[in-house]
Amino acid sequence: MTNGCGGKVAVITGGGRGLGRAFGAALAAHGMRVALIDRDDAAVRAAAAGIGQLATGYAGDVTDEAQIGAIMAAVAKASGGIDILINNAGLHSHEYSQPLAEMGLQKIRRLFDVNVLGTVAVTLAAQPFMAGRKGASIVNIASAAAFSGGGYGTSKLAVIGLTMTFARELASAGIRVNAIAPGIILTDTIRSELPPETVNRVKAMQYLPDDGTEQDIIDAMLYLTSPQARFVTGETLRVTGGLAAGI
Numbered sequence: 325m326t327n328g329c330g331g332k333v334a335v336i337t338g339g340g341r342g343l344g345r346a347f348g349a350a351l352a353a354h355g356m357r358v359a360l361i362d363r364d365d366a367a368v369r370a371a372a373a374g375i376g377q378l379a380t381g382y383a384g385d386v387t388d389e390a391q392i393g394a395i396m397a398a399v400a401k402a403s404g405g406i407d408i409l410i411n412n413a414g415l416h417s418h419e420y421s422q423p424l425a426e427m428g429l430q431k432i433r434r435l436f437d438v439n440v441l442g443t444v445a446v447t448l449a450a451q452p453f454m455a456g457r458k459g460a461s462i463v464n465i466a467s468a469a470a471f472s473g474g475g476y477g478t479s480k481l482a483v484i485g486l487t488m489t490f491a492r493e494l495a496s497a498g499i500r501v502n503a504i505a506p507g508i509i510l511t512d513t514i515r516s517e518l519p520p521e522t523v524n525r526v527k528a529m530q531y532l533p534d535d536g537t538e539q540d541i542i543d544a545m546l547y548l549t550s551p552q553a554r555f556v557t558g559e560t561l562r563v564t565g566g567l568a569a570g571i
């Protein structure tokens with residue numbers, strides 16, 4: 325199956341591991357050139373090497389406007405433009421999922437800087453290179469946590485708000501903007517960070533008994549970036565096994 329994007333150019337933030345790396349591999353398998361951005365230099369280079377010739381790794385922090393601007397310009401120069409942007413980089417480890425009073429303002433600022441302002445900075449830097457390209461599309465990775473509060477959840481609710489905002493503001497440039505709100509997805513980070521009891525507690529709130537996998541989110545991303553979604557913008561697709569519906 326192809327999602328009709330062969331020959332196009334995709335940029336994926338947080339591409340060094342987990343979902344970002346998996347998105348890169350999936351889009352390259354559909355014939356796209358992929359640029360992975362991650363603040364972890366070694367991880368992003370290894371991820372690109374693992375995907376092969378169609379992938380390039382760039383070391384960059386989504387909160388650093390100058391760095392991100394230079395990377396977007398380099399990608400566009402090398403490939404002629406940008407067709408797809410996946411805003412996936414995000415902080416969601418245990419230390420960023422604590423009650424606000426325990427996290428303190430400095431950590432809360434960093435959480436919002438990466439998850440919210442990082443999404444803004446990367447989108448603004450990419451959009452001049454996406455404008456007017458046929459099928460141009462942005463997918464933001466939110467979370468089912470957006471619908472249940474908490475500091476992390478609030479940052480992801482803002483990502484959903486940004487999805488609606490950019491859908492409106494970028495429509496005239498021919499760019500669609502949607503979000504995916506994953507439930508619990510067993511990436512390496514989730515496996516190492518969350519105790520099995522916590523994973524099982526969340527799973528018990530799903531309608532479906534299955535584990536959420538990277539492939540489930542890849543499939544949603546492939547749909548939203550495909551020509552089949554040409555009339556879809558400003559939406560958030562929950563992929564949760566029924567978790568969000570149960571809240």
Ligand SMILES: NC(=O)c1ccc[n+]([C@@H]2O[C@H](COP(=O)([O-])OP(=O)(O)OC[C@H]3O[C@@H](n4cnc5c(N)ncnc54)[C@H](O)[C@@H]3O)[C@@H](O)[C@H]2O)c1
Binds near residue numbers: 364506
């Ligand atoms: N795995 C899940 O269960 C789940 C569920 C809902 C939402 N999400 C969201 O999906 C996204 C990816 O999740 P994952 O499990 O693959 O995460 P992960 O922690 O395994 O990978 C995230 C990557 O982003 C990079 N990154 C972090 N901050 C960055 C920054 N400032 N600039 C550039 N790169 C940065 C990290 O270095 C890392 O390589 C996140 O936004 C997360 O909030 C994940």
